Amino acid sequence: MGNLVKIAVRNLLRYTRRSLLTVSLIAFGVVFVLIFVAMAGAFKETIVASITDNYLGHLQIHRRGYVASIESLPLNLNLEPAQLAAIQKALESVPDVAGASERIKFNAMFSTFVETTGMRVTAVDPDREFAVSPKLPARVLQGDRTPAALARGKILVPELLARGMGTKVGDTVVVVATNKDGSVNGKTLLVSGILESATGPGGRDGYIHFEDAMEILRMPGTEATEVAIRLRDFDQVARVGRALRERLEGGGGSRAALEVHTWAQLSPFATVATLIDMMALFMKLMLIAIVLISVLNVMIMAVYERVREIGTIAAIGTLPRKILSLFLVEGVMLGTAGAAAGVLAGAAIILALNVWKVSVAFGGARQLFVLSPRIDLFEVVLASVMVIAVSVVASVQPAVRASRMEPIDALRHV
Amino acid sequence: MNVIRAGDLTKTYATDGVEVHALMGVSVDVEAGSFIAFVGPSGSGKTTLLNLLGCLDKPTSGRLEVAGSDVTRLDRRQAAAFRGARIGFVFQSFNLIAVLTAFENVEYPLVMVQDRPAIERRRRVLELLDAVGMADQRDKRPEQLSGGQKQRVAIARALVTRPELVLADEPTANLDGETAYTIIALMKKLRDEVGTTFVFATHDTRIIGAAEIVYTVEDGRLTGRQELP
Ligand SMILES: Nc1ncnc2c1ncn2[C@@H]1O[C@H](COP(=O)(O)OP(=O)(O)O)[C@@H](O)[C@H]1O
Ligand SMILES: [Mg+2]
Numbered sequence: 036m037g038n039l040v041k042i043a044v045r046n047l048l049r050y051t052r053r054s055l056l057t058v059s060l061i062a063f064g065v066v067f068v069l070i071f072v073a074m075a076g077a078f079k080e081t082i083v084a085s086i087t088d089n090y091l092g093h094l095q096i097h098r099r100g101y102v103a104s105i106e107s108l109p110l111n112l113n114l115e116p117a118q119l120a121a122i123q124k125a126l127e128s129v130p131d132v133a134g135a136s137e138r139i140k141f142n143a144m145f146s147t148f149v150e151t152t153g154m155r156v157t158a159v160d161p162d163r164e165f166a167v168s169p170k171l172p173a174r175v176l177q178g179d180r181t182p183a184a185l186a187r188g189k190i191l192v193p194e195l196l197a198r199g200m201g202t203k204v205g206d207t208v209v210v211v212a213t214n215k216d217g218s219v220n221g222k223t224l225l226v227s228g229i230l231e232s233a234t235g236p237g238g239r240d241g242y243i244h245f246e247d248a249m250e251i252l253r254m255p256g257t258e259a260t261e262v263a264i265r266l267r268d269f270d271q272v273a274r275v276g277r278a279l280r281e282r283l284e285g286g287g288g289s290r291a292a293l294e295v296h297t298w299a300q301l302s303p304f305a306t307v308a309t310l311i312d313m314m315a316l317f318m319k320l321m322l323i324a325i326v327l328i329s330v331l332n333v334m335i336m337a338v339y340e341r342v343r344e345i346g347t348i349a350a351i352g353t354l355p356r357k358i359l360s361l362f363l364v365e366g367v368m369l370g371t372a373g374a375a376a377g378v379l380a381g382a383a384i385i386l387a388l389n390v391w392k393v394s395v396a397f398g399g400a401r402q403l404f405v406l407s408p409r410i411d412l413f414e415v416v417l418a419s420v421m422v423i424a425v426s427v428v429a430s431v432q433p434a435v436r437a438s439r440m441e442p443i444d445a446l447r448h449v
Numbered sequence: 450m451n452v453i454r455a456g457d458l459t460k461t462y463a464t465d466g467v468e469v470h471a472l473m474g475v476s477v478d479v480e481a482g483s484f485i486a487f488v489g490p491s492g493s494g495k496t497t498l499l500n501l502l503g504c505l506d507k508p509t510s511g512r513l514e515v516a517g518s519d520v521t522r523l524d525r526r527q528a529a530a531f532r533g534a535r536i537g538f539v540f541q542s543f544n545l546i547a548v549l550t551a552f553e554n555v556e557y558p559l560v561m562v563q564d565r566p567a568i569e570r571r572r573r574v575l576e577l578l579d580a581v582g583m584a585d586q587r588d589k590r591p592e593q594l595s596g597g598q599k600q601r602v603a604i605a606r607a608l609v610t611r612p613e614l615v616l617a618d619e620p621t622a623n624l625d626g627e628t629a630y631t632i633i634a635l636m637k638k639l640r641d642e643v644g645t646t647f648v649f650a651t652h653d654t655r656i657i658g659a660a661e662i663v664y665t666v667e668d669g670r671l672t673g674r675q676e677l678p
Contacts, residue, residue: 038560045548347544350505352533352562354526443505
């Protein structure tokens with residue numbers, strides 16, 4: 036084996052420029068894939084974290100049919116006390132749950148006594164909501180960032196609305212809403228903070244205390260629009276989603292009327308995420324094509340240039356299998372050198388991207404997301420193995436051709 | 450003991466429907482340790498005959514035993530293994546491997562054909578480089594050597610596996626007169642030392658005199674046998 040590698044490397048070095056060019060081409064492809072995967076991963080992770088940590092949570096449970104008409108925030112599709120109890124019990128059985136927050140969502144009129152406008156309201160228990168939406172406090176631009184900001188009688192007003200209405204922290208405002216029976220009720224609240232907008236649905240809601248909403252909507256018992264859930268480990272979303280669905284959506288009675296959704300089913304960004312994954316796949320296919328074509332090209336040339344040498348070694352008794360492996364090793368060395376150079380260069384660039392921070396604005400939000408591109412060892416190994424495997428495949432045909440040459444024909448070749 | 454026993458060998462090439470009878474009934478026995486030449490004009494069939502004797506090609510008909518084995522029945526792989534074990538080759542254009550040094554070229558059959566241990570390889574290679582007078586050039590690549598020096602390395606490569614038979618097709622055709630003569634003399638000296646049979650084909654009248662037995666080849670037949678003193 037040592038000698039096969041020695042001969043292969045020397046033959047590659049014999050045409051230094053051609054080999055270097057091929058190695059660089061492969062390395063370039065590897066760098067491209069690694070950086071794309073790292074950047075796309077960082078982008079996805081940042082956006083997903085922003086969406087789930089701000090308001091969506093990792094999973095949400097609604098009454099069946101609610102999500103289909105989510106735009107109108109219907110109050111007649113609230114979760115009833117028995118259903119909330121069933122959900123509570125189901126969540127206790129899942130150890131991965133870090134927090135759950137019952138919310139009431141409704142359309143309301145927001146009035147500063149001077150002006151009135153429409154507002155979407157999310158009513159929560161502050162401690163439980165902060166556990167599910169850890170980025171919520173950071174969005175409070177002015178005012179109180181503790182759960183006390185959402186104590187009874189307080190309201191967090193969305194930034195855009197506050198600006199338009201001239202609302203400030205400490206102002207008194209009125210929230211008026213129609214309950215599901217059609218009767219109108221209002222409540223005076225104290226503005227405890229201004230809330231920065233976040234991307235996506237729920238990113239422009241005002242926040243009040245759960246019990247204030249019950250009062251405004253004259254709810255007889257504890258009802259909720261949804262239960263948002265945060266898990267300890269984001270990667271468990273699909274699994275926990277399945278487990279909860281099995282417990283809550285199966286069977287008859289009150290449980291049959293529930294539906295469990297993951298963040299991906301609720302956010303349009305999931306489509307973007309899938310698109311990014313598909314682009315990464317496409318990049319990998321491009322890499323395969325680059326390696327296939329460049330290695331095949333070099334190996335066809337190598338066999339053609341060395342016909343007489345092949346005739347010689349075959350004549351003096353080198354077995355076809357050995358000749359085959361000589362050329363396979365040569366192709367693999369090309370691929371390996373390209374993969375190694377690509378991984379090194381890619382790692383260096385990704386490191387540099389982390390030192391000189393890259394940030395993106397997404398979805399018109401004012402927040403800039405600082406990306407920290409990282410690359411899994413798995414992706415590195417995958418790309419390397421892929422490149423090396425493809426270079427084997429690309430070398431097979433030329434190597435087989437070399438091993439099947441008749442020594443007397445090859446020796447006559449000039 | 451005969452290292453070659455060939456009976457009524459024929460070889461017919463069929464190219465584009467035209468048959469070329471390159472060999473027509475060649476019978477020859479070669480005694481072990483002899484130093485013989487096939488001599489004849491270009492196109493007379495010398496290369497064709499040496500290819501058969503070297504198990505590089507199969508006769509169209511006839512019997513052929515090399516080193517005691519019937520080689521007409523060997524398949525491709527077996528023929529390669531047989532050549533690697535029993536036969537050494539010296540070529541007209543030297544055919545050294547360009548990327549290997551003189552030492553590595555001589556070592557090549559011991560590594561890639563016979564798989565010998567490193568210590569034995571080193572001993573044998575140095576012994577042969579010494580015997581062909583190339584010990585001091587052993588780290589040079591072929592491109593750094595003259596034609597005569599390349600052929601010396603090639604002879605060392607042919608002998609390093611201790612074959613029973615060395616075949617050399619026009620070994621001096623690419624060399625000047627004096628070098629040609631010293632190469633033939635070197636082969637003869639090595640035959641004297643190790644007893645390997647040397648068979649060469651040539652139309653080079655300068656070196657015919659060095660052979661011990663000369664066969665004349667004309668139009669695919671052996672037309673003469675001459676023993677030289
Ligand atoms: N592969 C081949 N196909 C067709 N004809 C061939 C082939 N090899 C040799 N010949 C023919 O066989 C004859 C003998 O050739 P060769 O053995 O090379 O002669 P020499 O080596 O004495 O010059 C020539 O007429 C040559 O053209
Ligand atoms: Mg010839």
